Amino acid sequence: MGKPSDLALALESLRRALREQVVPLLPHMDETQEFPDSVRGLLTELGLLTLVVPEAHGGLGSSLTDLCRVIEELARWDASIAVFVQAHATALRPLLLAGSPEQRRAFFGPVVEQGRLFAFALTEPHAGSDAAAIAARAEPAGDDCVLSGRKRFVTNGGIADYYLAFARTGPGRKGLTAFVVPARSPGLSVGKRENKMGLRASPTTDLFLEGVRIPAAHRIGAEGQGFALLTATLTASRPTIAAQAVGLAQGALDTAVRYAMEREQFGQPIGSFQGIRFMLAEMATAVEAARALLYRAAACHDEGVPSPALSAMAKLFASDTAMRVTTDAVQILGGYGYLKDYPVERFMRDAKVTQIFEGTNQIMRLVIAKDLLGRSRE
Amino acid sequence: MKVLVLVKQVPDTATQVKVGSDPRAIATTGITWIVSPYDEFAVEEALRIREKRGTGEVVAVSGGPERVKEALRSCLAMGADRAVHVLDPALEGADTLTTARVLAAVIQQEAPQLVLTGRQAIDDDTGAVGAQVAELLGWPCLSWIMEEAIAEDGATVRAGRQVEGALELFDLPLPCVLTAQKGLNEPRYPTLKGIMGAKKKEIKELGPGDLGVNVDGPQLELVRLEALPPRPPGRIIPGEPKEAVRELVRVLREEAKAI
Helix, strand or coil, X not given: CCCHHHHHHHHHHHHHHHHHHHHHHHHHXXXXXXXXXXXXXXXXXXXXXXXXXXXXXXXXXXXHHHHHHHHHHHHHHCHHHHHHHHHHHXXXXXXXXXXXXXXHHHHHHHHHHHCCCXXXXXXXXXXXXXXXXXXXXXXXXXXXXXXXXXXXXXXCCCCCCEEEEEEXXXXXXXXXXXXXXXXXXXXXXXXXXXXXXXXXXXXXXXXXXXXXXEEHHHEECCCCCHHXXXXXXXXXXXXXXXXXXXXXHHHHHHHHHHHHHHCEECCEEHHHCHHHHHHHHHHHHHHXXXXXXXXXXXXXXXXXXXCHHHHHHHHHHHXXXXXXXXXXXXXXXXXXXXXXXXXXXXXXXHHHHHXXXXXXXXXXXXXXXXXXXXXXXX | CEEEEECCEEECCCCCCCECCCCCCXXXXXXXXXXXXXXXXXXXXHHHHHHHHCCCEEEEEXXXXXXXXXXXXXXXXXXXXXXXXXXXXXHCCCCHHHHHHHHHHHHHHHCCCEEEEECCCCCCCCCCHHHHHHHHHCCCEEEEEEEEEECCCXXXXXXXXXXXXXXXXXXXXXXXXXXXXXXXCCCCCCCXXXXXXXXXXXXXXXXXXXXXXXXXXXXXXXXXXXXXXCCCXXXXXXXXXXXXXXXXXXXXXXXXXXX
């Protein structure tokens, strides 16, 4: 997205818009699990849905590094608004990697011109960490394709205009294929909104595909290329989860630092006690380390040498850091940290899922170990 | 229609202002600089005029050191077409009349049909420059406007300002100067696309010699800034509410003479 000063100006503008228009709504959004249209409208108007869309198609053509910086800034305020942008960018990734010129025109156009939203539909009831176990089927029918199956844990479910869904066109890993499914397709329905521990304002739903007929031209990449496309997508996407984790950890740290300077006990601010000072110093160090790893993974991607292992390390380290830092932030705020009057308990609840989604941290370790040692013999 | 907007870069509203080592200025280290909020209303109104008429040009103008370009870039990111930056060290600490002379010279060069600016800058709050510019140009001026509508033929503007219990409506011939009051509009946020597009837009730089204005010392000279004495601590009246209230009333009547 151009020179650092442009990005700084963009982040400053973003920060101001969020502070004025979104931050006051966050406790209500968390309580009621609502994602207000006004918030979607603002994020869309600011151009956040067009970040990864190439400039040739009217988007901002952002590098992964700049995408991560924007997601980090969003997550400093709230992870639910960050994941709204993050999930959309992830769902556009297969189009960037393998979309034909016609497909790019057909799908990037509505994103840029009408603020259309994408969602990523991968997980199924029996295919989570084991993504190759996908059971949803895509069968040819003349010039069309007919999709059937059930997707779980779809972020932006119910509010998205398009779903990027993976389905089976043959047996095994080589039998997976990616498709763009318009939300208004007959046979497509959305389940109830899940009642979640964190990321409560972000809608998560099931997606039911019952004989959904879409043009074969909605197939992204070659038939059977789905698993390779998925791997490349996740390599680009995991740093954005790390950015979300770093942002929310920074948000919790900022709150803890402010509180430590204001809260007085034993006649002095608690920030003057070594016990608190050391905690804050360790939290800040961990956040910086996670940030450095995340932007290294993003930089490798931007230089044309994406590394699945580095992306997995960034996601693993940043999400574990976020969990620890947000837990410590609640500890520093003590009884007040446990109340919803302060945002740290929300950051702590939001942090947990970063250790789980887009591959659990156990899967991250498998990816890293495979890079070091080759495939396991189990 | 060409609309020129005069903007000033000021410290962020959240700044903790301290008197600097030179007692005639505030300490500027660590300050975040923004476009003065009333000037943002003026920029927004200019953009709306261009959008409503479907044609026209919005030019943002400011004077001051190099950092002022950031404020102009922010106006360009909102949607202004181009900007003019008067980069003159003599403008630092200039009085309002000097500033107005410089800005009036830019306006004469640019020859817009309308000049918009904020009712005052939020740093030194003089509220003088808009009116002084109009006076120097011999143009009509209406300050603190809450609404405006330019006639279709572009010859006149009807503008309203709020007074106690009423909206005063005026018709002015163009060209004229209007200064914006809060409530005129809700300024848009610069979009990411706007920010990216802003770097391709022109910021024309003018030096002291380019305007032919003689900047010969201020008529209003700032002597010094004095820090306000710290507020005396509050007083807590202890005791049962009944007695405490009696004591409070006595203090308010006899010591503070407030009631």
